[in-house]
Amino acid sequence: MxxxxxxxxxxxxxxxxxxxxxxxxxxxxxxxxxxxxxxxxxxxxxxxxxxxxxxxxxxxxxxxxxxxxxxxxxxxxxxxxLSQKIHWLPSALLLGELVLYGFLLEKLGFLIATPVVILLVMMLNLRIRSLRRLFGMSLGLTLGCWLVFEKLLGIYLASGTWIDLG
Amino acid sequence: MELFLQAASVAFLPSAIGAVGLGVLIGLIFGSIPGLTFTVALALALPITFSMEPVAAIGLLLGTYIGGMTGGSVSAILLGIPGTPSAAATVLDGYPMTKKGEASIALGTAVIVSVFGGIFSLIVMIVSVDLVSRLAISFGPAEIFALVLFGMSTICGLCGGSIIKGLISGVLGLMMMTIGLDEIDGVPRMTFDSVNLLQGVNLLVAMIGLFAIPFIIEVATQRMDVAPTRVAKIRAHLPSLNLLWRKVWLMVRCSVLGTGIGAIPGTGGAIASFLAYDHARRFSKERDSFGKGNIEGVIAPETANNAVTGGTLIPLLSLGIPGDPATAIVLAGLMIHGITPGPALFMQHATEVYGMYIAVVIAYVWVLALQLVGIRFFVHVLKIPRELLAVAVLVLCAIGAYSIRNSAFDIYAMGVIGVLAYVFVALRVPITPIILGMVLGPTLENEFRTAMMLSGGKAGIFLTSPIALLFFTLALLVIGLQVVSELKFRRNPQEKVKA
Known part of the structure; x- marks a missing residue:
């Protein structure tokens, strides 16, 4: 076009x-x-x-x-x-993952929803296959953010209505 | 002089200096993470001050405010995602500088000009607190409307290739901010009976979506289609004194602009930084390089938004009027410690006021030290593989969006706005005017409607004020110049395309 x-x-x-x-x-x-x-x-x-x-x-x-x-x-x-090609699939995928993240945050809480969505984004959007990277990033980032934001800075991160890990 | 020495003896106590440093550090952290503003940082820092001495307590709050204002530039320059609304204009040239491998120069310049703007506004505040507050308070709804309209006229300068597309983008921003409960009549607008939409679209959520999501999609598509683009070699050096000296006049002009805007309640850093950016672009000899990594595009907004800090203290101290939510928390901190701002402040609490002035200077020394030492660490963010950085940005932005109102709706809104922004970028529709529309929209509408109510529906209120007329004239002038430039381009399109 x-x-x-x-x-x-x-x-x-x-x-x-x-x-x-x-x-x-x-x-x-x-x-x-x-x-x-x-x-x-x-x-x-x-x-x-x-x-x-x-x-x-x-x-x-x-x-x-x-x-x-x-x-x-x-x-x-x-x-x-001058214009660029629009990649509809990755955009729709990311939007879907964000909607899922919002839903899971309220139902399962930050500590479960975050690694799940990080894994999805890394595997589906970014095509990362290294298990070390996948689990390292998902668990490391989740725990790091939880410690810094929830414990150190006192910012409320969602706890789930179905499962509450605190 | 005796009172000043007394204040200095309190402000230079190790505990007071430490409190200011702690505030600066908290502000820098919150300011640099998109979504976590220094207003949130101030709200969290306020309880810490309860048991402190007044000067140390106010120093901590002012340090948080100042640290937050400067911290917004870090993510704006390194990632292209402004940490605070006042850093949105810094993205325009700061991020292209990073792409060119000049991140450390951009960061160093941002810090130095921030300190310049902050100290300049402090001096202006000390010298002219009485005069400026009287002038600023003479701004009624009609004058503020005219000022904001003048701010809107700068959209033309942010349109890139097409004025029409830029204006469409700006109008979309204005439209977005009308969604929710009307502030004057309390009527729900375009909410489709959704409780979540009653609060409207949050500016920060929109800003995170507009800048962060396109970055993440871009990284994802590069992994799918082509080899990833490499960021140019990272160098860790600072701007030369010669460069800064050559731009000192621009810094002075932007400082005056920022201080003036800050002194007008209800305005703030975002308006000042966009006006300063447009001013720098308009009067630059290298106009065409704006948006492609021109250092003046970092100097102007960063000087102006930090000059706002001194400006906002003018009506705060002399009249007790906070200019924005952040200074409202500073006001609360002052009152908690028995310091009531107003005309009698200098008679009753002269020592504390002088102590505050010294605390602001100490805060900027802390900013300079922390940021300049930090630059060599900050730039290493760029060494992180882009796909891992994208995941970290996504999680941080989601936390930022969620924590604003503890609502998953804001994550959905961030996603939708972000995908739209990605499509807009691909179609060469500029997204910065959306931010400008969102920043200025509510003030534009509220001040216009208040002015009309005050005048009993007579539009003449806008034409009887000399200040309003001045801003209307300036707005017309800016639009006229831009239209002439667009017409010239239409006659000779190749010239601009090559540029």
């Missing part, structure tokens, strides 16, 4: 987002109460409308999407696009 085509898609997504936002603002937030109170709706509504306008402007400036792109010329004369 060319940079301009990406801009076109991005502007369409932003336009839809701004439209949904504006509609939601109009239907759920009350207007001002008079006497100079412009109300809680004014700013979110204004931001939604501004985003609509900006998305439309970006769409216009990126059209037509198959027009010649702006490129940088790398050593050797090869043209390189």
């Amino acid at each position: 060319t940079d301009r085509r990406k801009d076109t898609v991005f502007s369409c997504v932003m336009f839809l987002l701004a439209g949904a936002w504006t509609w939601q603002v109009l239907s759920t937030i009350p207007p001002g109460y008079g006497d100079g109170d412009i109300g809680p709706r004014a700013f979110p509504l204004a931001f939604g409308l501004i985003l609509l306008a900006l998305a439309a402007l970006l769409f216009v400036t990126s059209w037509p999407p198959d027009r010649e792109d702006l490129c940088v010329v790398a050593p050797g004369g090869k043209e390189v696009q």
Whole structure:
């Protein structure tokens, strides 16, 4: 996909987002109460409308999407696009692991949730296969953080509702 | 003079110097870990001061505040993740310097200019505490709105290649901060009946997500696709005196800016550092190298955000008005020890006030010593394999996000915002304007609405104040200059692409 085509898609997504936002603002937030109170709706509504306008402007400036792109010329004369490839799978995987971490933190507590998620991230995202690294990092980092934050600095780290190791 | 000597004899007691040092160390640790702010550090340090002498106690709190403000730059420069919101602007050029192998120069410069900014603001505070506090207090909602709007106009300078994309990014930041319970009317906005969303999107959580998650995904994708990029050879040397001398005028300007912003309640280090960054970029001879590792891009925000520390003490000491949550805790510490700030402070507690001034100087000496000694150790972070560093960053960021409100929701929010930031970076949409929108958004809205209520709905309130008019004019000027520069670029695009 060319940079301009990406801009076109991005502007369409932003336009839809701004439209949904504006509609939601109009239907759920009350207007001002008079006497100079412009109300809680004014700013979110204004931001939604501004985003609509900006998305439309970006769409216009990126059209037509198959027009010649702006490129940088790398050593050797090869043209390189300015935008990068989006890696959807690693991004979705990391997001899933963070959601799992949040869930496990509340259910199993920091001391169990953390090594589990570290192992998952190291094996699935980072493709680390060394057992020494896997267990060293997961256990070392968990215990290190627990000692420093919970015991030394007195910062509360989650204890689980299902299992509570303290 | 007698009172000053009396204060010095208390402030230079080993216990007082040690207390300040302890505070600086706590602040540095909390400031350098994303999510653990110096406000949290101050809250944790406050009970330690209960049994201390007033000067040592306030010294410990001020040390924590100052240490935290400087500590934010460490992770901003080394990892590209700001430890505190006031270090967000430091990432823009600090992290590219690290990528070029100039981490120690960036860190050393940040420390030295931080001390410069802090001491400068202290001197300004001592000399002009009365005058500046009277000027700052004359800032009503209309003037603060105009100042924040001027701050927003700097978005144009952070847009990178496309003003439209930068503005979209900024508006998204503004929109995010309207989510949650409306501060003025108490109305839930865009919460979709979710209890978690009632508190809104936390600025720190968003900041951690915006800067940390793209780094982790980048490391993961590099392991999957290509050979990892190597950080240039790590050298451990400091900026030369010649370099610092050449930038001294920039440091003075940013110190004045930071002190002035700090003196206005409700503003703070993040606004000051972004304004200073934009100011440095706008007046630099090497404008095009900003964002690619220009040392001025580290000097400006770090000088300004540390100059804020002295600035915030001006309304705090003379009027008892804390400028931000951190100084509110310092105020609590003062009152716990029987020191009530206000016009009578200098008559009733002159010794303690002089003691505080000396404590600030001692705190900066500690900062200088700890950070300069620490640089040779800090830079070794870069020797850790990137995949292991990414795991450690992930866990630290998750702890930081969770500990803000003890809520797993903040970890989810961090993840979602982070993945969006990664997509934005890949699409060449700048993410710094999102931070600026989030930092300035609530103040912008609240001050505008308060001004409108005070004037009974008459917009003329914004046009009758000379201070507000000055900031509006400056904002228009900044936007105008940026539009002209964009039009020039459209006529000759290759020039900018090559740059």
